[in-house]
Amino acid sequence: MKIALIGYGKMGKEIEKVAHSRGHEIVCIIDINNPQDFESEAFKSADVAIEFTNPMVAYSNYIRTFQAGVKLVSGSTGWMSEHGDEIKRLCTEEGKTLFWSSNFSLGVTIFAAVNKYLAKIMNQFPSYDVTMSETHHVHKLDAPSGTAITLAEGILENMDRKDHWVKETAATPADLPIHSIREGEVFGIHTIRYESDVDSITITHDAKNRGGFALGAVLAAEYTAGNQGYLGMSDLFPFLNE
Numbered sequence: 001m002k003i004a005l006i007g008y009g010k011m012g013k014e015i016e017k018v019a020h021s022r023g024h025e026i027v028c029i030i031d032i033n034n035p036q037d038f039e040s041e042a043f044k045s046a047d048v049a050i051e052f053t054n055p056m057v058a059y060s061n062y063i064r065t066f067q068a069g070v071k072l073v074s075g076s077t078g079w080m081s082e083h084g085d086e087i088k089r090l091c092t093e094e095g096k097t098l099f100w101s102s103n104f105s106l107g108v109t110i111f112a113a114v115n116k117y118l119a120k121i122m123n124q125f126p127s128y129d130v131t132m133s134e135t136h137h138v139h140k141l142d143a144p145s146g147t148a149i150t151l152a153e154g155i156l157e158n159m160d161r162k163d164h165w166v167k168e169t170a171a172t173p174a175d176l177p178i179h180s181i182r183e184g185e186v187f188g189i190h191t192i193r194y195e196s197d198v199d200s201i202t203i204t205h206d207a208k209n210r211g212g213f214a215l216g217a218v219l220a221a222e223y224t225a226g227n228q229g230y231l232g233m234s235d236l237f238p239f240l241n242e
């Protein structure tokens, strides 16, 4: 498969390695210095582009990729609250294709399913309150992490006593607080904690490196080459819908 990379930072370089190891060809790399290459024949020849940049530029990269007629996989976080509805509409109503996930690792995909199941159980046990924390490297631009927001949505969908997530401190019992820590070069730790007066239950996902994110992104690209629309991990792993 021919892959174009948009963003050649920590994730772009990791994805290049995984793509080569799975027999794919990288036909074009667009970083901050060569945006004109969205119009190049090399970029347009890609079966799929994989985009990992930052919250400020992801949206315009999506639009330029759609204009070039190339399908897209992206893991960029922090853009969804402003542009999510428009991007979803372009994919569901205007024939564009984006596979997006806040976290491509298979471990987090499993963890997110466990999180929803646990929230469903805890909906029956109001003596427990729930909080979340996420820890990442100091270079990260967005907080809370995209993964923490996705996990929080998984809890809100399944727990009647919580209305919305908030940053840091809960003001009302209906708030689900997310505490963000930035330290060193941490790849990504997400912890969900249920606490009552008598005990606590904690689940954690701890990424050991970026290999899991990169493998998931390449698997998503392989899936996206043969599919269209607004796609996510529940398309790649239908067990998540059960």
Ligand SMILES: NC(=O)C1=CN([C@@H]2O[C@H](COP(=O)(O)OP(=O)(O)OC[C@H]3O[C@@H](n4cnc5c(N)ncnc54)[C@H](OP(=O)(O)O)[C@@H]3O)[C@@H](O)[C@H]2O)C=CC1
Residues within 6 Å of the ligand: 006, 007, 008, 009, 010, 011, 012, 030, 031, 032, 052, 053, 054, 055, 057, 061, 074, 075, 076, 077, 078, 101, 102, 103, 104, 105, 213
């Ligand atoms: N969904 C998932 O599984 C994961 C998501 N992420 C998310 O992916 C994003 C990228 O992470 P990471 O690779 O660690 O970040 P990096 O900062 O290491 O890499 C981003 C790269 O994008 C480049 N860039 C900046 N502006 C543009 C532009 N307009 N067009 C093309 N490239 C540009 C940067 O260049 P320069 O440095 O010169 O600015 C940099 O090389 C973040 O939003 C992060 O949250 C990260 C890991 C996993």
Ligand SMILES: O=C(O)C1=N[C@H](C(=O)O)C[C@H](O)C1
Residues within 6 Å of the ligand: 077, 102, 103, 136, 140, 144, 145, 146, 147, 148, 187, 188, 189
């Ligand atoms: O910026 C990162 O590094 C990561 N970002 C994603 C997020 O915001 O959830 C995924 C992963 O945790 C690493």
